[in-house]
Amino acid sequence: MEKILIVDDEAFIRENLERVLAEDGYRPYSTESGEEAVTQVSEEEIDLVLLDLNLGARSGLEVLAQLKEVDPDVLVIIITGYGTVESAVEALKMGAYDYIKKPFKADAIRLIVKLALETQSLRREVRQLRRDGKGLPGSVDMIGASPAMEQVYRQVREVARHESATVLITGESGTGKELVARGIHDLSPRKDRPFVEINCGSLPFNLLETELFGHERGAFTDAKTRKIGLLEEATGGTIFLDEIGEMDTSLQVKLLRVLEDRKIRRLGGTRLIDIDVRVVAATNRDLKEAIDEKVFREDLYYRLNVFPIHLPPLRERREDIPPLLDFFLQKFSRDFNKRIREISRDALDLLMRYHWPGNVRELRNVVERICIMHNTEVIKPDGLPKEIWGGTPRKESTLDLEVPPEGICLEEIVGQIEKDLIAKAVKITGGNVAKTARLLNVPRGTLRYKLEKYQLGEEG
Ligand SMILES: Nc1ncnc2c1ncn2[C@@H]1O[C@H](COP(=O)(O)OP(=O)(O)OP(=O)(O)O)[C@@H](O)[C@H]1O
Ligand SMILES: [Mg+2]
Numbered sequence: 494m495e496k497i498l499i500v501d502d503e504a505f506i507r508e509n510l511e512r513v514l515a516e517d518g519y520r521p522y523s524t525e526s527g528e529e530a531v532t533q534v535s536e537e538e539i540d541l542v543l544l545d546l547n548l549g550a551r552s553g554l555e556v557l558a559q560l561k562e563v564d565p566d567v568l569v570i571i572i573t574g575y576g577t578v579e580s581a582v583e584a585l586k587m588g589a590y591d592y593i594k595k596p597f598k599a600d601a602i603r604l605i606v607k608l609a610l611e612t613q614s615l616r617r618e619v620r621q622l623r624r625d626g627k628g629l630p631g632s633v634d635m636i637g638a639s640p641a642m643e644q645v646y647r648q649v650r651e652v653a654r655h656e657s658a659t660v661l662i663t664g665e666s667g668t669g670k671e672l673v674a675r676g677i678h679d680l681s682p683r684k685d686r687p688f689v690e691i692n693c694g695s696l697p698f699n700l701l702e703t704e705l706f707g708h709e710r711g712a713f714t715d716a717k718t719r720k721i722g723l724l725e726e727a728t729g730g731t732i733f734l735d736e737i738g739e740m741d742t743s744l745q746v747k748l749l750r751v752l753e754d755r756k757i758r759r760l761g762g763t764r765l766i767d768i769d770v771r772v773v774a775a776t777n778r779d780l781k782e783a784i785d786e787k788v789f790r791e792d793l794y795y796r797l798n799v800f801p802i803h804l805p806p807l808r809e810r811r812e813d814i815p816p817l818l819d820f821f822l823q824k825f826s827r828d829f830n831k832r833i834r835e836i837s838r839d840a841l842d843l844l845m846r847y848h849w850p851g852n853v854r855e856l857r858n859v860v861e862r863i864c865i866m867h868n869t870e871v872i873k874p875d876g877l878p879k880e881i882w883g884g885t886p887r888k889e890s891t892l893d894l895e896v897p898p899e900g901i902c903l904e905e906i907v908g909q910i911e912k913d914l915i916a917k918a919v920k921i922t923g924g925n926v927a928k929t930a931r932l933l934n935v936p937r938g939t940l941r942y943k944l945e946k947y948q949l950g951e952e953g
Pocket of ligand 2: 671
């Protein structure tokens with residue numbers, strides 16, 4: 494119901510207008526005081542003000558100026574007393590929508606109010622559309638207006654409306670998958686219900702299973718009490734399954750069943766429990782590849798991939814770098830009480846050229862480090878971490894190898910280098926195949942094959 498505020502010093506006019514407007518289905522308020530009108534407009538959303546220009550002590554024009562100040566978008570229709578057309582024209586210049594002369598007929602008021610409110614709702618729509626183009630209103634702070642991110646925002650808004658649709662978010666580490674998951678929840682009709690997240694890569698199979706499904710008392714030796722699982726806890730809301738690519742295949746089967754039947758059974762329980770949750774899953778792995786390697790189930794992939802959202806790496810949307818730098822610079826210089834205002838042109842050039850393997854998370858960390866270490870107003874190249882200015886992409890070879898006149902055995906040498914690097918990676922990860930594969934950027938299957946080939950000890 495549209496709210497209309499009547500500001501007039503004549504009680505008779507106020508009552509008359511209130512009645513006409515109420516009859517037409519609006520919610521009228523009225524006051525004789527300009528001051529009160531300004532307070533009311535600043536305190537609540539008033540759609541339209543009917544303002545008498547000849548308000549006793551304070552001139553109506555002054556009140557108009559103040560109304561526009563507290564709410565530049567408020568629509569004002571001027572009521573003018575003795576045909577003071579000049580001040581009415583003055584009012585239009587100051588942003589009043591229209592004016593009407595006393596005495597007026599009820600129908601004339603009805604018409605002008607209707608037209609004004611139509612204009613108002615159109616203006617609001619346009620504003621909303623404009624705002625929609627930028628980020629995710631009313632939700633998490635996502636920075637970046639590159640076409641690629643605009644596309645992501647559109648997808649988030651779209652899928653948010655479909656409150657039960659399953660979403661699969663893909664993208665490299667640090668590209669904002671978690672932010673997107675939260676954005677979907679916050680913009681959806683489920684926003685007031687729980688948002689529950691779990692990292693599927695951080696727990697061994699059986700712990701993850703009890704976390705998700707819960708258990709009845711006595712389900713196993715340690716089950717001293719009943720435990721409600723996260724899928725149940727998230728009822729009415731959203732469950733965010735992060736790093737879904739790391740989930741054990743036997744648990745994948747159970748998850749598939751949940752997505753199909755929307756029911757779960759607690760471990761050790763017999764009863765099927767209905768669950769109403771939206772599943773949002775995320776991964777930085779290539780699931781197609783994981784399917785080829787038989788570590789991810791194809792049927793689950795298709796169940797999850799109902800609505801895919803892909804976050805492109807930062808190096809593919811470099812125009813987002815400056816706004817992200819600004820955003821984090823402001824944030825961290827505030828947090829650390831520093832006066833850093835800007836980044837010099839040549840420092841920015843370096844930051845723009847850098848390949849950002851860790852994406853937005855890396856950028857955030859770089860800015861945080863800068864803010865901790867410096868207290869100058871302008872950041873110059875020498876204030877940037879080494880990897881940024883040394884940071885040409887790793888493509889060029891760092892090995893200084895020659896081909897002697899007598900020739901070489903390419904395969905053998907390459908094999909030796911490969912073996913060395915894999916052995917180093919295995920050492921770093923303590924022999925974890927999944928982690929080693931990620932470190933080396935090769936599929937797990939490939940790594941297993943090579944581990945065997947070079948007889949480098951494998952651990953499950
Ligand atoms: N567009 C963005 N605007 C502002 N901050 C962002 C944006 N994208 C990512 N971030 C920030 O970068 C960091 C990493 O984001 P997030 O945790 O969502 O990445 P992720 O894709 O889930 O990474 P991972 O795969 O490693 O879990 C967070 O601090 C997040 O707030
Ligand atoms: Mg994440």
